[in-house]
Amino acid sequence: MCDFDGTLAPIGDVPGEVALPVRTREVLEELARHCPAGVLSGRDLDDVRGRVGIGELWYAGSHGFEIAGPAEQVFAHPAGEAALGDLDEAQRRVSESLAGVPGVLVDRKRFGLAVHYRMVEAGMADHVVSVVRGIGDDLAHLKMKHGRLVAELLPDVDWHKGRALSWLLEELGAVGAEGFVPVFVGDDFTDEDALRVVRDGGVGVVVRSGEHGDRPTWAHYAVAGPESLGALLGRVAELVGGSAR
Numbered sequence: 001m002c003d004f005d006g007t008l009a010p011i012g013d014v015p016g017e018v019a020l021p022v023r024t025r026e027v028l029e030e031l032a033r034h035c036p037a038g039v040l041s042g043r044d045l046d047d048v049r050g051r052v053g054i055g056e057l058w059y060a061g062s063h064g065f066e067i068a069g070p071a072e073q074v075f076a077h078p079a080g081e082a083a084l085g086d087l088d089e090a091q092r093r094v095s096e097s098l099a100g101v102p103g104v105l106v107d108r109k110r111f112g113l114a115v116h117y118r119m120v121e122a123g124m125a126d127h128v129v130s131v132v133r134g135i136g137d138d139l140a141h142l143k144m145k146h147g148r149l150v151a152e153l154l155p156d157v158d159w160h161k162g163r164a165l166s167w168l169l170e171e172l173g174a175v176g177a178e179g180f181v182p183v184f185v186g187d188d189f190t191d192e193d194a195l196r197v198v199r200d201g202g203v204g205v206v207v208r209s210g211e212h213g214d215r216p217t218w219a220h221y222a223v224a225g226p227e228s229l230g231a232l233l234g235r236v237a238e239l240v241g242g243s244a245r
């Protein structure tokens with residue numbers, strides 16, 4: 001399982017313009033022929049599914065609050081539904097409060113609200129975060145999480161990419177199964193919950209970036225960026241494909 005932004009795809013200023021590199025798509029298609037594979041993203045489920053566009057993969061959106069298998073949607077966390085009213089209200093308040101700050105992008109997912117400040121003047125970033133935090137504190141069903149130059153409001157329950165990955169491994173019958181080694185790759189703070197899940201008995205890879213430096217991680221290995229990860233996954237696909245033949 002791989003995270004999307006900053007992991008499979010390079011970071012860009014405008015989330016709607018980010019694309020999966022052609023070679024990485026080919027590698028994911030190859031991997032999916034030999035083992036369960038998927039993308040566990042903070043993006044909206046439909047967004048990440050459309051952007052990757054490989055029908056044989058698993059997809060998790062809104063940081064795991066929604067999960068879809070290769071055939072059809074199989075999971076939506078009940079706390080997501082319960083938070084819908086607060087997410088609508090937060091979207092309204094954030095858009096109104098930050099309307100005067102150039103560069104802010106407000107991105108509503110079904111079960112989350114991302115407020116991007118990548119293109120905001122550096123001196124205004126703290127203001128953006130504090131507005132989002134204040135609105136999140138004011139709405140009972142929401143909490144704030146931090147990603148790469150993004151503040152996100154999510155349902156206020158103990159659910160994250162790690163819990164979603166554990167759910168998926170159970171669903172696949174992978175827990176304790178002989179010969180099954182779970183692998184997770186991610187770049188962001190929000191990926192550490194999933195990297196922690198594979199710490200014992202799996203393989204975790206962190207994709208490093210200048211934005212996070214050498215921050216502590218649960219990962220076993222590191223690659224320098226999405227391009228290096230594409231090459232690594234290509235080699236893994238060759239090995240997995242070879243052992244399956």
Ligand SMILES: O=P(O)(O)OC[C@H]1O[C@H](O[C@H]2O[C@H](CO)[C@@H](O)[C@H](O)[C@H]2O)[C@H](O)[C@@H](O)[C@@H]1O
Pocket residue numbers: 003004005006010011012013014015018040041042043044107114116118147148149150152188190
């Ligand atoms: O879990 P992910 O798949 O990595 O999603 C986390 C957030 O990623 C996206 O934002 C990040 O990537 C953008 C495009 O490169 C970049 O402009 C932004 O600064 C990053 O934070 C996505 O737009 C968010 O919705 C995701 O939650």
